[in-house]
Amino acid sequence: GVTRHYKFDIKLQNVTRLCNTKSIISVNGKFPGPRIVAREGDQLLIKVMNHVQNNISIHWHGIRQLRSGWADGPAYITQCPIQTGQSYVYNFTIVGQRGTLWWHAHLSWLRSTLYGPIIILPKRGIPYPFTKPYKEVPIIFGEWFKADPETIISQALQTGGGPNVSDAYTINGLPGPLYNCSAKDTFKLKVKPGKTYLLRLINAALNDELFFSIANHTLTVVEADAIYVKPFETETLLIAPGQTTNVLLKTKPHYPSATFFMKARPYVTGQGTFDNSTVAGILEYEKPLNFHLSSNSIKNLPLFKPVLPALNDTSFATSFTNKLRSLASTQFPANVPQNVDRRFFFTVGLGTSPCQSNQTCQGPNGTMFQASVNNISFVMPTTALLQAHFTGKSDGVYTPDFPTSPLIAFNYTGTPPNNTMVSNGTKLVVLPFNSSVELIMQDTSILGAESHPLHLHGFNFFVVGQGFGNFDPNKDPTKFNLVDPVERNTVGVPSGGWVAIRFLADNPGVWFMHCHLEVHTSWGLKMAWIVLDGKHPNQKLPPPPADLPQC
Numbered sequence: 001g002v003t004r005h006y007k008f009d010i011k012l013q014n015v016t017r018l019c020n021t022k023s024i025i026s027v028n029g030k031f032p033g034p035r036i037v038a039r040e041g042d043q044l045l046i047k048v049m050n051h052v053q054n055n056i057s058i059h060w061h062g063i064r065q066l067r068s069g070w071a072d073g074p075a076y077i078t079q080c081p082i083q084t085g086q087s088y089v090y091n092f093t094i095v096g097q098r099g100t101l102w103w104h105a106h107l108s109w110l111r112s113t114l115y116g117p118i119i120i121l122p123k124r125g126i127p128y129p130f131t132k133p134y135k136e137v138p139i140i141f142g143e144w145f146k147a148d149p150e151t152i153i154s155q156a157l158q159t160g161g162g163p164n165v166s167d168a169y170t171i172n173g174l175p176g177p178l179y180n181c182s183a184k185d186t187f188k189l190k191v192k193p194g195k196t197y198l199l200r201l202i203n204a205a206l207n208d209e210l211f212f213s214i215a216n217h218t219l220t221v222v223e224a225d226a227i228y229v230k231p232f233e234t235e236t237l238l239i240a241p242g243q244t245t246n247v248l249l250k251t252k253p254h255y256p257s258a259t260f261f262m263k264a265r266p267y268v269t270g271q272g273t274f275d276n277s278t279v280a281g282i283l284e285y286e287k288p289l290n291f292h293l294s295s296n297s298i299k300n301l302p303l304f305k306p307v308l309p310a311l312n313d314t315s316f317a318t319s320f321t322n323k324l325r326s327l328a329s330t331q332f333p334a335n336v337p338q339n340v341d342r343r344f345f346f347t348v349g350l351g352t353s354p355c356q357s358n359q360t361c362q363g364p365n366g367t368m369f370q371a372s373v374n375n376i377s378f379v380m381p382t383t384a385l386l387q388a389h390f391t392g393k394s395d396g397v398y399t400p401d402f403p404t405s406p407l408i409a410f411n412y413t414g415t416p417p418n419n420t421m422v423s424n425g426t427k428l429v430v431l432p433f434n435s436s437v438e439l440i441m442q443d444t445s446i447l448g449a450e451s452h453p454l455h456l457h458g459f460n461f462f463v464v465g466q467g468f469g470n471f472d473p474n475k476d477p478t479k480f481n482l483v484d485p486v487e488r489n490t491v492g493v494p495s496g497g498w499v500a501i502r503f504l505a506d507n508p509g510v511w512f513m514h515c516h517l518e519v520h521t522s523w524g525l526k527m528a529w530i531v532l533d534g535k536h537p538n539q540k541l542p543p544p545p546a547d548l549p550q551c
């Protein structure tokens, strides 16, 4: 591999959307941010220079960061934030990965404007295990807020209520023609007939899983979270925040007398308010040179629109996710852990805490909204966990006593308990090097069943099972798929159900795990794993780089 250098200047930039101009925090003045392109095996040196008043930290979502945990990026987990006027060089090598990933800010809600694609091409001379695309196009979904997202979340946390929802979804930063005042800000995909395009889809939205479809075109899914999957065709796909999906789009063999909408809108089963608007983009066949059409008749081409599933269509969501299978070929084997050293059962869901202020809070029954794992709402430390772990100075920073299962069992998907209060703590799980881990994540119906896209830093995991209702430790494991389960870094815990994952703890460091619905992370649906060093020098986390930011 080669070494590639990037420079990220974090600075303010005026951007106009929905007839409203505001100053946003950007990378190099771009929105969405610049794309990173590299090959498997390359080393990346990305210098992030902070020119704004906010603290900053950037995460390379899905990059395994083998023995480079200092470059992972979640603020107060692997590093202290980069302060105003300071810089930090993220230094990591891409090992055994190729596909689409993405980068985003990892502090508060700054990722609403700080995000961009990471495109990892295969090593030179190694082809894709599917039709060579004529062109590759990144498509990033986002959420646009007219107000300042930092103000929205800090007000929500103060009053205990749900934050205001976004004003639009976006495709590559553009809301599109279905919003007022937005027709000129429409993403257009211009294609030629009879070609294959590789669409690299990324969901960078803050708080919503999305359905996506292109009218009159079938998509072939070939990759999820930078892992090849067994190809399958679909009209519509589901993509959760944090997830990436590569699809092949075969264009019509001849120039069609029509244009086509592509649309995305949310999949939501929770009780709260959400943005239920739709972002549209346009798939347009470029007029061939010898094709004679007056510009008037181009304007009058019929416009075909896709039909998306209902907002709460869990059966579509389930059948779609069940289709995702690893390639499990000789060249791309699925190394599913067949035996398990450590078993964990985590409940994930919402909860409440007592009102802190004298006034009534805006959460349920005058309380404050919280979210938790095993009923523990994670309290962010004020110094980086990885540093505390590395230097052995963990006293007063974290405790290594995260419970392996809920302290009080209840009927997780039945009538919720009367007491919905969470407890608080900065608790971590400690794993010996190379332990093989099985984790069941169970959604709870406390304050409503909801799908939670859980993201694990530092690893890919295999999704060996999923189901509805309460996980049954006697029956359900007999149905686990240990042959070709999908391998990924973010998985939706089904609404009113559970998911089972397995991974090998072969990467020493401190690794964050959280719901990628940003409001749930803010409410505490997060925790972290410590993976200890192995015996050999190449099984140890190296010391931190000299420019690692300090708190």
Ligand code: C2O
Residues within 6 Å of the ligand: 059, 061, 074, 104, 106, 242, 455, 457, 512, 514, 516
């Ligand atoms: Cu994409 Cu911890 O995040």
